[in-house]
Amino acid sequence: xxxxxxxxxxxxxxxxxxxxxxxxxxxxxxxxxxxxxxxxxxxxxxxxxxxxxxxxxxxxxxxxxxxxxxxxxxxxxxxxxxxxxxxxxxxxxxxxxxxxxxxxxxxxxxxxxxxxxxxxxxxxxxxxxxxxxxxxxxxxxxxxxxxxxxxxxxxxxxxxxxxxxxxxxxxxxxxxxxxxxxxxxxxxxxxxxxxxxxxxxxxxxxxxxxxxxxxxxxxxxxxxxxxxxxxxxxxxxxxxxxxxxxxxxxxxxxxxxxxxxxxxxxxxxxxxxxxxxxxxxxxxxxxxxxxxxxxxxxxxxxxxxxxxxxxxxxxxxxxxxxxxxxxxxxxxxxxxxxxxxxxxxxxxxxxxxxxxxxxxxxxxxxxxxxxxxxxxxxxxxxxxxxxxxxxxxxxxxxxxxxxxxxxxxxxxxxxxxxxxxx
Amino acid sequence: xxxxxxxxxxxxxxxxxxxxxxxxxxxxxxxxxxxxxxxxxxxxxxxxxxxxxxxxxxxxxxxxxxxxxxxxxxxxxxxxxxxxxxxxxxxxxxxxxxxxxxxxxxxxxxxxxxxxxxxxxxxxxxxxxxxxxxxxxxxxxxxxxxxxxxxxxxxxxxxxxxxxxxxxxxxxxxxxxxxxxxxxxxxxxxxxxxxxxxxxxxxxxxxxxxxxxxxxxxxxxxxxxxxxxxxxxxxxxxxxxxxxxxxxxxxxxxxxxxxxxxxxxxxxxxxxxxxx
Numbered sequence: 205x206x207x208x209x210x211x212x213x214x215x216x217x218x219x220x221x222x223x224x225x226x227x228x229x230x231x232x233x234x235x236x237x238x239x240x241x242x243x244x245x246x247x248x249x250x251x252x253x254x255x256x257x258x259x260x261x262x263x264x265x266x267x268x269x270x271x272x273x274x275x276x277x278x279x280x281x282x283x284x285x286x287x288x289x290x291x292x293x294x295x296x297x298x299x300x301x302x303x304x305x306x307x308x309x310x311x312x313x314x315x316x317x318x319x320x321x322x323x324x325x326x327x328x329x330x331x332x333x334x335x336x337x338x339x340x341x342x343x344x345x346x347x348x349x350x351x352x353x354x355x356x357x358x359x360x361x362x363x364x365x366x367x368x369x370x371x372x373x374x375x376x377x378x379x380x381x382x383x384x385x386x387x388x389x390x391x392x393x394x395x396x397x398x399x400x401x402x403x404x405x406x407x408x409x410x411x412x413x414x415x416x417x418x419x420x421x422x423x424x425x426x427x428x429x430x431x432x433x434x435x436x437x438x439x440x441x442x443x444x445x446x447x448x449x450x451x452x453x454x455x456x457x458x459x460x461x462x463x464x465x466x467x468x469x470x471x472x473x474x475x476x477x478x479x480x481x482x483x484x485x486x487x488x489x490x491x492x493x494x495x496x497x498x499x500x501x502x503x504x505x506x507x508x509x510x511x512x513x514x515x516x517x518x519x520x521x522x523x524x525x526x527x528x529x530x531x532x533x534x535x536x537x538x539x540x541x542x543x544x545x546x547x548x549x550x551x552x553x554x555x556x557x558x559x560x561x562x563x564x565x566x567x568x569x570x571x572x573x574x575x576x577x578x579x580x581x582x583x584x585x586x587x588x589x590x591x592x593x594x595x596x597x598x599x600x601x602x603x604x605x606x607x608x609x610x611x612x613x614x615x616x617x618x619x620x621x622x623x624x625x626x
Numbered sequence: 627x628x629x630x631x632x633x634x635x636x637x638x639x640x641x642x643x644x645x646x647x648x649x650x651x652x653x654x655x656x657x658x659x660x661x662x663x664x665x666x667x668x669x670x671x672x673x674x675x676x677x678x679x680x681x682x683x684x685x686x687x688x689x690x691x692x693x694x695x696x697x698x699x700x701x702x703x704x705x706x707x708x709x710x711x712x713x714x715x716x717x718x719x720x721x722x723x724x725x726x727x728x729x730x731x732x733x734x735x736x737x738x739x740x741x742x743x744x745x746x747x748x749x750x751x752x753x754x755x756x757x758x759x760x761x762x763x764x765x766x767x768x769x770x771x772x773x774x775x776x777x778x779x780x781x782x783x784x785x786x787x788x789x790x791x792x793x794x795x796x797x798x799x800x801x802x803x804x805x806x807x808x809x810x811x812x813x814x815x816x817x818x819x820x821x822x823x824x825x826x827x828x829x830x831x832x833x834x835x836x837x838x839x840x841x842x843x844x845x846x847x848x849x850x851x852x853x854x855x856x857x858x859x860x861x862x863x864x865x866x867x868x869x870x871x872x873x874x875x876x877x878x879x880x881x882x883x884x885x886x887x888x889x890x891x892x893x894x895x896x897x898x899x900x901x902x
Contacts, residue, residue, distance in 0.1 A: 208893070208896075208897040210892065210893050210896040210897045211893035211897065212893075213888075213889035213892055213893065214889040214890045214892070214893040216889070217885045217886050217888075217889040218886060220885075221882055221885070221886065259869075259871065320869070331781060331865070333862070333865065333869065335682075335858065335859075335861065336682035336683065336700070336780075336858065336861045337682060337780060337861075338780035338781055338865060340781055340782055351781075351782040353780040353781070353782065354677070354682070355677050356677035356685075357677070358782070475871070476871065486867075489782060490784075491782065492778035492782055492783070492784050493778070493784075494677070494689055494778070495782070496677075
């Protein structure tokens with residue numbers, strides 16, 4: 205039987221759709237911009253963009269479990285499930301992971317996020333478009349706000365920006381003088397941007413291979429590709445690819461490739477962008493009624509600390525003259541106090557340099573929820589190796605030695621063990 | 627000229643038949659029940675939800691009655707709305723065939739293609755009626771139980787009531803557009819069979835399967851091709867400024883489905899022998 209002509213549309217439509225799906229991405233890479241050297245590209249990136257609005261999409265393929273699952277539970281729900289669970293099925297009760305900054309950071313790192321960014325000279329607004337919810341960051345010249353629509357909470361603080369023009373001028377002059385001094389030492393002509401670019405290029409080339417890739421389209425704009433490849437052989441990073449807008453020099457997309465995977469393991473890039481300054485009312489924020497507002501008031505907290513310190517000093521100085529030993533002790537005491545308050549005590553030490561730097565911590569930081577490490581999803585990611593356990597992702601390895609020391613870096617497991625053994 | 631007016635009169639008679647059916651009104655009433663039951667349950671329950679607790683948007687209902695419509699839409703979107711709509715979509719051709727009225731319909735000097743278009747537009751009309759019923763019933767019941775005032779958007783901005791009503795209408799339109807691909811699929815399945823229930827079930831299963839596939843991270847490459855992919859993105863209308871990109875992608879996707887299944891339905895319906 206001959207197929208009726210009436211079936212023709214049924215064949216044409218899928219063909220057109222398939223052709224479109226193939227041709228549109230192809231078209232994006234079929235552009236040709238004037239050739240540039242990496243140096244010229246770096247100069248282009250120096251261009252200043254004052255205002256834009258755009259949508260950024262962030263995708264990551266780090267093999268991290270999605271944290272959103274556990275955040276949908278609360279303690280009550282877990283208790284209820286525990287009660288109802290028949291004997292022998294305890295393993296199936298969901299584990300509750302305590303939410304803190306770290307777990308939120310992991311959640312933000314893993315998976316895909318759509319983020320809208322608005323920037324102008326008035327301020328900046330970042331909106332993370334969660335499904336059915338949204339998180340906003342608003343910064344203007346007077347204050348900043350972080351608003352979470354799901355929890356209906358807001359964090360705010362006034363920003364100190366009252367810098368007198370005189371101070372600004374002296375600061376600028378000082379910076380300029382320092383820069384010139386530095387440049388003289390390096391025998392570099394900083395008035396010539398080319399020279400600076402060449403110098404930077406030389407610096408980078410010591411441990412990185414820099415090249416210009418294929419011209420392509422990003423967010424509907426023509427873009428160059430700047431490719432940086434680590435020379436270090438123990439690095440987990442295969443390359444970092446930056447797409448640079450050919451007109452404004454703004455970075456439109458950053459992709460990180462791991463040696464372990466072919467597709468980018470981490471990518472942040474504009475899906476759409478417009479270089480018109482967004483309207484100014486986006487940068488002011490009034491918390492809606494019913495919002496729990498947490499006023500950080502950084503300036504006051506700082507002031508309190510300062511007043512306390514001054515009082516302490518005055519008290520001490522009244523005890524006649526201080527000996528050198530006492531002064532040293534006092535200094536140490538103050539430093540310890542500051543470290544404690546600012547939390548610099550738990551800052552990791554960095555071993556090695558460049559692409560092979562390894563962060564070292566003597567113990568696991570207290571704010572890592574241990575439940576997270578026991579969670580099956582995470583336990584699966586932990587690999588037993590000689591001398592400890594390794595939390596392995598395509599971009600980063602974290603070695604926790606049997607003695608509780610932590611080594612982390614974008615390097616191979618073998619190299620981490622080597623560093624730990626030293 | 628004559629043909630044109632005939633198409634219009636056919637459309638009018640199709641709408642008349644649809645909206646004089648008791649079944650249509652029963653389904654619209656059932657859709658209206660979703661926000662009514664939701665608001666009543668929230669009103670009667672003693673403990674108030676803290677922000678962020680429970681399903682998204684639910685905690686907002688008690689603060690502002692106008693939010694009931696949005697919350698109800700969120701609850702109805704995965705199953706209930708597709709269910710009622712699959713009944714109408716599956717019924718288009720198979721229903722007439724099952725009743726034995728398709729023959730008489732085709733005796734009139736109307737092309738089969740035109741009949742398909744009219745039937746399809748009829749299902750869109752029902753979907754519009756359904757989504758607006760849900761939003762309007764939500765606003766009314768919410769206003770009865772809870773305080774009504776300016777609405778807080780997801781970005782923390784507050785909009786006045788007229789603007790809020792406008793956004794409710796936009797959500798209803800968005801969800802109608804979201805259903806268009808599924809309606810086209812329903813029209814095609816309906817041309818395959820003379821048993822309406824079979825067509826209805828087929829459509830409903832397709833929407834279920836599509837939603838499950840959309841939740842499997844391993845199939846992420848497939849997600850943007852699934853007709854259910856943008857269904858819940860109507861929340862983008864509740865942002866300030868409104869995020870229109872999801873609406874654009876959704877429209878393009880749905881038009882693709884309409885073209886694909888429309889062509890299949892045309893091929894099938896115009897070439898088959900009508901025996902009933």
